[in-house]
Amino acid sequence: MDEKLCQRVIGIGIGIGIGIGVEKILESDLDSDPEGYPVNRSISMECNREKNLEICNCTYDPCERKGYCCRCISHHLKMRQLPGCCVPSGAESAYDRSFEHFGRLVRDGKA
Secondary structure, eight states: OOHHHHHHHHHHHHHHHHHHHHSOOOGGGEEEOTTSOEEETTSOOOOOHHHHHHHOOOOOTTOTTTTOHHHHHHHHHHTTBOOGGGSOHHHHHTTOOBHHHHHHHHHTTOO
16 A cells, blocks of 8 residues: 555545535535536546556456546545555455455554
């Protein structure tokens, strides 16, 4: 697990949460992306998918969120999971990214 990458991804997720939760958002500012994830048009973040793909360690080949970190984080948090870039490779490749599993890994000194 790349600690700097994990901090970056979690920081992005927290930033998104704070940006959406703290800022007063008019209902007209909210929209949905093609997958149905909420999008706030008043918050502008540029996505560099090609650069993100260089560091994405997700092993789930049919994933349509690869390289789209905001979508990936949003998806996994809804599922009570961490994205693959924030868990050790063994947990990522076994697809057990749950908060509970990660907690056990931290407790056992494996993450």
